[in-house]
Amino acid sequence: MNPVRKQRLIVVLAILAGLAVAVGLAVYALRQNINLFYTPQQVVSGEAPIDTKMRVGGLVVDGSVRRDPDTLDVTFAVTDGKGTFDIHYQGILPDLFREGQGIVANGTLVSRDRFEAEEVLAKHDETYMPPEVQDALEKAGHPGNAGKKAESGSGGAYSGSYSGE
Amino acid sequence: MWKTIKRWYHQLGSPVYFYRFSSAVLPWLLPISVVLLGVGLAWGLAWAPVERYQGDSYRIIYIHVPASSGALMGYIAMGVAGLVALVWRMKMAEVMLKALAPFGAVLAAVSLVTGALWGKPTWGTYWQWDARMTSMLILLFLYLGIIALQSAIRDPRQAARAASLLAMVGVINVVIVKYSVEWLQTLHQGSTLKVVGESSIDAAMKWPLLISMLGLWLLYAANVLMRARTEVLNRERRAGWVRKLVSRPRGI
Numbered sequence: 001m002n003p004v005r006k007q008r009l010i011v012v013l014a015i016l017a018g019l020a021v022a023v024g025l026a027v028y029a030l031r032q033n034i035n036l037f038y039t040p041q042q043v044v045s046g047e048a049p050i051d052t053k054m055r056v057g058g059l060v061v062d063g064s065v066r067r068d069p070d071t072l073d074v075t076f077a078v079t080d081g082k083g084t085f086d087i088h089y090q091g092i093l094p095d096l097f098r099e100g101q102g103i104v105a106n107g108t109l110v111s112r113d114r115f116e117a118e119e120v121l122a123k124h125d126e127t128y129m130p131p132e133v134q135d136a137l138e139k140a141g142h143p144g145n146a147g148k149k150a151e152s153g154s155g156g157a158y159s160g161s162y163s164g165e
Numbered sequence: 166m167w168k169t170i171k172r173w174y175h176q177l178g179s180p181v182y183f184y185r186f187s188s189a190v191l192p193w194l195l196p197i198s199v200v201l202l203g204v205g206l207a208w209g210l211a212w213a214p215v216e217r218y219q220g221d222s223y224r225i226i227y228i229h230v231p232a233s234s235g236a237l238m239g240y241i242a243m244g245v246a247g248l249v250a251l252v253w254r255m256k257m258a259e260v261m262l263k264a265l266a267p268f269g270a271v272l273a274a275v276s277l278v279t280g281a282l283w284g285k286p287t288w289g290t291y292w293q294w295d296a297r298m299t300s301m302l303i304l305l306f307l308y309l310g311i312i313a314l315q316s317a318i319r320d321p322r323q324a325a326r327a328a329s330l331l332a333m334v335g336v337i338n339v340v341i342v343k344y345s346v347e348w349l350q351t352l353h354q355g356s357t358l359k360v361v362g363e364s365s366i367d368a369a370m371k372w373p374l375l376i377s378m379l380g381l382w383l384l385y386a387a388n389v390l391m392r393a394r395t396e397v398l399n400r401e402r403r404a405g406w407v408r409k410l411v412s413r414p415r416g417i
Contacts, residue, residue, distance in 0.1 A: 035350040036295040094289035130214035
């Protein structure tokens with residue numbers, strides 16, 4: 001390679017490397033703000049502030065969903081395997097809301113174990129399969145969705161390896 | 166192997182050779198890409214099985230994923246073209262950089278719109294400022310920035326130099342788009358298709374997805390070749406071979 005080009009290549013790569021490091025550090029420093037939600041572990045450990053508007057996320061604990069028969073009130077627990085707390089919501093839940101499913105809730109943390117949600121969003125995982133395949137898997141003795149999700153770690157979104165009770 | 170690559174690089178770096186090469190490739194590339202895309206989309210949208218939880222609404226994956234991956238790959242290609250244009254001052258790399266931008270910008274926009282339409286029935290929201298969506302929006306702005314930069318500077322070589330730098334720096338954002346779902350807490354789920362290891366999508370749903378992805382990528386490539394040909398003719402309009410080409414009734 002001729003020396004002029006070589007020098008240009010070095011300068012360009014140096015600029016790129018410098019910028020990549022700068023962006024990396026900025027993202028690392030700001031990741032608390034870039035992360036969409038607090039995990040149950042952060043809520044339970046006290047990292048998430050009380051009485052502040054924020055988002056929390058986690059997996060809905062199997063068997064924890066309690067609906068009020070007369071109103072739209074619903075309470076359920078979310079977990080990431082390292083912490084669990086209750087979410088209370090009044091309204092219509094998204095279609096994909098299920099036990100064992102990941103959710104993100106927008107609202108206020110009232111206490112360390114209770115979150116008042118104004119909005120509940122369903123996360124869906126990256127597995128796609130037809131209903132017949134799901135049935136066949138269940139018949140063959142494989143756990144349903146919750147077990148599969150826990151094994152794969154759901155793309156690292158939930159650090160805990162929660163498996164349904 | 167290395168020698169062949171080097172020869173290709175030098176040959177395709179020559180506008181005349183590129184023009185002839187693309188004349189030979191395009192009549193095949195364009196129809197193949199349209200057929201693949203048509204087959205993949207029809208198969209995915211009409212015949213692929215429904216999803217166990219999402220029902221039919223998951224089918225937008227057959228547009229969303231090809232468009233997103235095309236936008237990301239197009240940007241990486243622009244970054245590489247930018248590096249070659251900056252360091253080796255190769256004119257064809259400048260042409261490629263310009264040719265890659267418009268279709269890529271369209272794909273990024275398609276990805277954002279289909280993502281929003283998919284988000285409403287599944288997540289329950291059109292838009293959240295999560296890292297994946299925000300970085301994808303930035304990717305669209307980078308594409309638009311490169312198009313704007315190139316039309317703002319009159320001298321094509323000066324314009325290409327400015328755009329090359331933006332293209333290369335923007336590649337950092339592609340890395341963020343790709344890994345945002347792994348490094349950060351996002352509403353968007355992780356990647357389904359994996360280069361290494363098993364993809365977490367049923368085979369009956371995966372094949373139409375792969376076919377429409379390939380079809381869209383080839384369509385993008387065909388579009389880039391067509392744009393690059395026009396740009397080459399425009400830049401080389403005073404060169405002998407272009408004069409000869411336009412004076413003859415049939416192509417080169």
